[in-house]
Amino acid sequence: MTFFEQAAIFLAAAVLAVPIARFLGLGSVLGYLIAGVILGPFGFGTFYNAGELLHFAEFGVVLLLFVIGLELNPKRLWTLRRAVFGIGSAQVLLTGAALTGAVYFIGQPLMVAAVIGFSLALSSTALGLQTLAERQEIATPYGRTGFGVLLFQDLAAIPLLVIIPLLVSTDAGGFSFVAVAKGLGAIAVVIIGGRYLLQFFLRLVAKAGLQEVMTAAALLVVAATALLMEFVGLSMALGAFLAGVLLADSEFRHEMEANIEPFKGLLLGLFFIAVGMSINLGLMASAPLSVLGLVVGLVAIKFVWLVAAGKLAGLKNDGALRLGALLSEGGEFAFVIAALAAGIGLFGAETASMVVLVVALSMAVTPVLILVLDRFYGHMAGRKHEPDYETPEVGDVIIAGYGRFGQIASRIMRAKGISFTALEKNQSQIDFVKKFGAKVHYGDASRLDLLKAAGTKKAAAFILAIDDVDASLKTAAVVRKHFPDVPIFARARNRKHAYQLRDLGVHNIVRETLHSSLKLTE
Numbered sequence: 001m002t003f004f005e006q007a008a009i010f011l012a013a014a015v016l017a018v019p020i021a022r023f024l025g026l027g028s029v030l031g032y033l034i035a036g037v038i039l040g041p042f043g044f045g046t047f048y049n050a051g052e053l054l055h056f057a058e059f060g061v062v063l064l065l066f067v068i069g070l071e072l073n074p075k076r077l078w079t080l081r082r083a084v085f086g087i088g089s090a091q092v093l094l095t096g097a098a099l100t101g102a103v104y105f106i107g108q109p110l111m112v113a114a115v116i117g118f119s120l121a122l123s124s125t126a127l128g129l130q131t132l133a134e135r136q137e138i139a140t141p142y143g144r145t146g147f148g149v150l151l152f153q154d155l156a157a158i159p160l161l162v163i164i165p166l167l168v169s170t171d172a173g174g175f176s177f178v179a180v181a182k183g184l185g186a187i188a189v190v191i192i193g194g195r196y197l198l199q200f201f202l203r204l205v206a207k208a209g210l211q212e213v214m215t216a217a218a219l220l221v222v223a224a225t226a227l228l229m230e231f232v233g234l235s236m237a238l239g240a241f242l243a244g245v246l247l248a249d250s251e252f253r254h255e256m257e258a259n260i261e262p263f264k265g266l267l268l269g270l271f272f273i274a275v276g277m278s279i280n281l282g283l284m285a286s287a288p289l290s291v292l293g294l295v296v297g298l299v300a301i302k303f304v305w306l307v308a309a310g311k312l313a314g315l316k317n318d319g320a321l322r323l324g325a326l327l328s329e330g331g332e333f334a335f336v337i338a339a340l341a342a343g344i345g346l347f348g349a350e351t352a353s354m355v356v357l358v359v360a361l362s363m364a365v366t367p368v369l370i371l372v373l374d375r376f377y378g379h380m381a382g383r384k385h386e387p388d389y390e391t392p393e394v395g396d397v398i399i400a401g402y403g404r405f406g407q408i409a410s411r412i413m414r415a416k417g418i419s420f421t422a423l424e425k426n427q428s429q430i431d432f433v434k435k436f437g438a439k440v441h442y443g444d445a446s447r448l449d450l451l452k453a454a455g456t457k458k459a460a461a462f463i464l465a466i467d468d469v470d471a472s473l474k475t476a477a478v479v480r481k482h483f484p485d486v487p488i489f490a491r492a493r494n495r496k497h498a499y500q501l502r503d504l505g506v507h508n509i510v511r512e513t514l515h516s517s518l519k520l521t522e
Contacts, residue, residue, distance in 0.1 A: 068125075137322075206252070
C-alpha cells in the first residue's frame with residue numbers, strides 16, 4: 001500500500017468517525033480512537049503495525065506541549081492561581097498516590113506502580129477542553145475550575161516525561177549523573193538560546209513577509225528543541241514545552257499558535273487513531289471482569305476526589321459533580337507515558353496495552369456521565385447562579401494595526417487602565433515601537449486563526465486601525481462574520497472607505513480627515 005493510499009484511508013476514517021462520534025455526544029477524541037480500532041487488527045485489519053504510525057504521530061503531542069507553553073503567560077496563571085496551583089496540585093498528588101497504591105496492591109513493583117498511578121491521575125486535556133467548548137461551558141465556574149486543573153495536569157506531565165527515561169539510565173544501580181548533567185545542560189541551552197537568539201531569528205524571518213516561511217520557522221523551532229531533548233535522552237515534549245514558555249510573552253506568541261494549530265490538530269488526531277489501532281481488545285475478551293474493574297476503579301477514585309475538590313472550590317452540587325464527570329477519565333498523556341515506559345523497558349508491552357485499554361474505555365465513560373448529569377440537572381451553558389471565587393476574566397480590546405492611529409488609541413487605553421492586545425504585520429514597525437516600550441504582537445489581523453489565538457471571541461471591543469483600505473475591509477469582513485458579538489470601532493481613510501465598512505455591518509466609524517478638518521475650521 002502506497003503512502004498516499006494510507007493517507008487517504010486515515011483521512012476518510014477521521015472524516016467519517018469523528019462527526020458521528022460528536023453527533024452522538026461522545027467527543028472527537030473518542031471518534032479518533034474508534035476509527036483506529038476499526039482500522040486496526042481487531043477491526044477490518046487494514047493495518048496491523050501501529051508502532052511506526054504512533055512514533056510519527058507523537059509529534060502531535062509535542063506540538064500540543066508547545067501550544068500549552070505558549071498559554072503560560074503570568075496574567076493567565078495569576079487569574080487561575082487557585083484552580084491551577086491549589087485544586088490542581090492537590091488532585092494530582094492525592095489521586096496519583098491513591099492510584100499508585102491501587103496498582104501496587106494488584107501486584108506491580110512500586111516504581112512501575114508510581115509511573116502508572118501518576119500517569120492515570122492526569123485527565124484528557126483534549127477531551128475536557130473539547131467538551132467544554134462544544135457545550136459552551138468554559139465560562140461557567142466549574143468550567144474555569146476544570147480548565148485550571150487541566151492546566152496543572154499538563155504541567156505535571158512534564159516532570160513525568162523527564163523522569164521516566166532517567167529511571168532506566170542507571171550507573172551501578174543508581175541514577176546516571178552524566179545523563180542528568182547532559183539533560184540539565186540541554187535545558188540550559190534551550191532557555192539561554194531561546195531568550196537571546198530565538199526571537200532575533202523570528203524577527204529576521206518575519207521581515208521576509210512570507211507566511212509560509214513563518215509557518216516553517218514555527219515548525220523548525222518545535223522540531224529543533226524537541227530533537228535536542230531527544231538527543232540527550234529526555235522527552236521531546238519537554239523541549240517543545242520550554243520553547244513555548246520562552247515565546248509566551250513575545251510578540252510572536254499569537255502568530256506561532258495560529259501557525260501550529262492546524263498541524264497540532266491533524267497530528268493529534270493521527271496520534272489518537274494510532275492509539276486506537278494499538279488497543280488490544282483481546283485483553284477485554286480474555287479478562288472482561290478485570291478490565292471492567294480497573295476502569296470502574298480509575299473513574300471512581302478520580303470522580304470522588306474531584307467532586308470533593310469542586311466543593312472546596314466553592315461549587316454547588318451540580319458544578320462539583322460535573323467537574324468530577326469531566327475529569328474522571330484517563331488522558332492522552334497516559335498513552336504517551338505508557339508507550340515511553342514500554343519502549344525503554346520499564347514494564348512490558350502487555351502492561352502498556354492494559355493501560356491504554358483502561359484509559360480508552362474510561363474516556364468512553366465520560367460522555368455517558370455528562371449525559372446522565374444533564375438528565376438530572378439540565379445543560380449548564382450560560383447559567384450564572386453558582387458562586388465563584390474569581391472575577392471572570394474580561395477580554396482585552398484588540399487593536400488591529402499599530403501605526404500612528406493605533407498607537408494613540410493604545411496610549412489613551414493604557415492611561416485609563418484598559419488592557420489591550422495589539423496586532424501588527426510589519427516587523428519593522430514592531431521593532432521601532434518596541435524601542436519606546438510598546439508591546440505588540442506580530443501577525444496579519446485578517447487571518448481567522450490568528451484572531452482566535454488573540455482572544456477576539458471574548459474581546460471587549462475591536463479597534464480597526466489598519467491604514468491600507470483593502471486590508472482593513474478584509475479584516476472587517478472576517479471579524480464581523482466570525483465574531484458578530486464583538487463591537488468594531490473602525491478607522492476610515494475617506495468617505496468611500498467609510499461606506500464600504502458600513503456595508504460590511506460596521507457602524508462605529510471615524511473618518512481620518514473629517515474631524516481634523518472640522519476642528520481646523522472651528
